[in-house]
Amino acid sequence: xxxxxxxxxxxxxxxxxxxxxENIGAAARAMLNFGLDxxxxxAPRDGWPNPAAVAMASGAxxxxxxxxxxxxxxxxxxxxxxxxxxxxxxxDMTKPVFTPEAAMADAHARIKAGQRVGILFGPxxxxxxxxxxxxxxxxxxxxxxxxxxxxxxAQCVLLVGYEFMxxxxxxxxxQDGLAGTDWAQHAEIEHLAKHFExxxxxxxxxxxxxxxxxxKTNLRNxxxxxxxTRADVQMLHGTxxxxxRWKERG
Amino acid sequence: xxxxxxxxxxxxxxxxxxxxxENIGAAARAMLNFGLDxxxxxAPRDGWPNPAAVAMASGAxxxxxxxxxxxxxxxxxxxxxxxxxxxxxxxDMTKPVFTPEAAMADAHARIKAGQRVGILFGPxxxxxxxxxxxxxxxxxxxxxxxxxxxxxxAQCVLLVGYEFMxxxxxxxxxQDGLAGTDWAQHAEIEHLAKHFExxxxxxxxxxxxxxxxxxKTNLRNxxxxxxxTRADVQMLHGTxxxxxRWKERG
Numbered sequence: 001x002x003x004x005x006x007x008x009x010x011x012x013x014x015x016x017x018x019x020x021x022e023n024i025g026a027a028a029r030a031m032l033n034f035g036l037d038x039x040x041x042x043a044p045r046d047g048w049p050n051p052a053a054v055a056m057a058s059g060a061x062x063x064x065x066x067x068x069x070x071x072x073x074x075x076x077x078x079x080x081x082x083x084x085x086x087x088x089x090x091x092d093m094t095k096p097v098f099t100p101e102a103a104m105a106d107a108h109a110r111i112k113a114g115q116r117v118g119i120l121f122g123p124x125x126x127x128x129x130x131x132x133x134x135x136x137x138x139x140x141x142x143x144x145x146x147x148x149x150x151x152x153x154a155q156c157v158l159l160v161g162y163e164f165m166x167x168x169x170x171x172x173x174x175q176d177g178l179a180g181t182d183w184a185q186h187a188e189i190e191h192l193a194k195h196f197e198x199x200x201x202x203x204x205x206x207x208x209x210x211x212x213x214x215x216k217t218n219l220r221n222x223x224x225x226x227x228x229t230r231a232d233v234q235m236l237h238g239t240x241x242x243x244x245r246w247k248e249r250g
Numbered sequence: 251x252x253x254x255x256x257x258x259x260x261x262x263x264x265x266x267x268x269x270x271x272e273n274i275g276a277a278a279r280a281m282l283n284f285g286l287d288x289x290x291x292x293a294p295r296d297g298w299p300n301p302a303a304v305a306m307a308s309g310a311x312x313x314x315x316x317x318x319x320x321x322x323x324x325x326x327x328x329x330x331x332x333x334x335x336x337x338x339x340x341x342d343m344t345k346p347v348f349t350p351e352a353a354m355a356d357a358h359a360r361i362k363a364g365q366r367v368g369i370l371f372g373p374x375x376x377x378x379x380x381x382x383x384x385x386x387x388x389x390x391x392x393x394x395x396x397x398x399x400x401x402x403x404a405q406c407v408l409l410v411g412y413e414f415m416x417x418x419x420x421x422x423x424x425q426d427g428l429a430g431t432d433w434a435q436h437a438e439i440e441h442l443a444k445h446f447e448x449x450x451x452x453x454x455x456x457x458x459x460x461x462x463x464x465x466k467t468n469l470r471n472x473x474x475x476x477x478x479t480r481a482d483v484q485m486l487h488g489t490x491x492x493x494x495r496w497k498e499r500g
Contacts, residue, residue: 029398029400030405032395032398032400033394033395033398033399033400033401034394034395035395058400059398059400060398060400094431094479094481099416101416142412143415143416144283144284144415145282145283145284145285145415148279148282148283148309148310149283150279150282150283150308150309150310151283155280155405155408158405158408158409159408159409159412162392162409162412165393165394165395166349166351166393196489199493200489200492202496203489203492203493203495203496204492204495204496205488205489205492215485218481218485219485222478222482222485225477226476226477226478227475227476227477228472228476229472231468232472235465235468235469235472238455239446239450239453239455242450242453242454242455243449243453243493243497245453245454246452246453246454246497247493247496247497250500
């Protein structure tokens with residue numbers, strides 16, 4: 001539970017399984033150029049703290065000092081109410097795909113409405129996996145030259161940070177009338193998705209076996225796309241528990 | 251003199267007295283990410299060609315192959331009709347100072363009108379000298395965090411290239427990535443909401459009686475607020491049917 005005063009006015013930059021310490025340090029510099037100093041790091045390959053990251057960060061060392069390290073993506077985004085995933089190529093995930101420009105306009109509006117937002121950046125080379133992206137609410141895709149797309153991690157962070165800064169002066173007022181809504185946090189959605197999946201598993205919904213995984217992914221993507229409130233989540237948990245009671249009554 | 255057909259539809263990126271070959275190669279990569287492949291190099295410190303530049307450019311080697319090397323800025327911008335100079339800090343030069351955004355909007359308009367434009371980028375560390383800037387028509391200043399401004403050469407090229415591309419893209423309507431999504435129609439959502447309510451009614455979810463109506467209203471409000479696809483709706487109907495089968499198995 002966070003009071004509005006505790007919600008940062010900037011997105012969390014979340015580096016997922018970064019490999020080279022140098023790239024973590026370069027990302028910290030890219031962030032600080034545009035006033036972003038809230039970093040989270042998921043399962044860094046070479047552990048943490050990382051001297052190579054510190055050396056590269058140079059004047060941006062305080063971004064690293066304040067970085068929160070977590071074991072998995074779910075923990076890193078647990079307190080976020082809206083999560084963007086950056087991807088180099090389009091994925092068929094039935095999520096909104098934003099340009100950096102549209103995404104950061106959206107982020108400004110959400111932050112102004114009291115939401116806590118995070119942006120996932122994948123590891124060098126491979127990028128985010130589908131399981132990472134399934135936990136995001138929307139995708140950010142930088143429209144690079146299709147014949148030459150070579151953005152590195154820090155450059156991708158730089159462009160997103162640039163867009164956040166660029167649009168700071170021109171934030172549109174929130175118009176959706178949902179300001180003040182008690183949106184569910186990511187960890188709560190995750191918990192609901194798991195609960196639902198477990199119930200459906202017991203009920204034999206995931207059939208036949210060879211389709212089970214894609215059915216589960218579809219369900220997970222649906223939950224992460226839906227704008228659920230805390231009350232919605234509690235109500236849906238309640239319906240699942242009630243189905244069990246109904247069954248047990250025989 | 252060039253006929254309009256010979257005027258490139260992109261600005262020339264002009265690196266002035268670059269020092270490290272690696273940075274020239276990195277600038278070539280940054281350019282090509284956004285479709286800029288017209289490079290000019292003024293008095294490179296380590297001569298030309300530069301093996302370190304080639305190694306770093308990797309897939310963007312053709313930008314280096316086509317680069318024109320000149321001895322001074324005047325030669326490099328000789329055929330340009332409008333020249334921008336990038337600077338990290340404001341200079342008192344009585345020239346218009348543009349953000350990258352405003353500058354690239356201006357560049358698009360000029361190119362469309364048949365002008366040939368160039369953008370000067372200074373050497374690492376020192377940046378452009380006043381004599382270089384004096385040859386430009388306008389200044390581009392990237393609005394970075396005043397407490398931490400650490401853009402390197404390739405990053406500066408990247409941001410300007412990004413803005414040039416971004417504003418070319420705004421000519422065409424921007425898609426949100428969900429165009430073509432098969433959204434459920436209102437009647438289908440209504441049908442799902444009813445199905446869900448019936449199942450929960452049978453399961454005894456709406457208890458106690460005096461709260462039943464408000465619980466039903468909350469559920470109905472939730473369904474009408476969620477952006478569900480047809481596939482989502484079918485999947486959710488399926489989960490409800492499966493709960494019945496599960497119950498009937500006893």
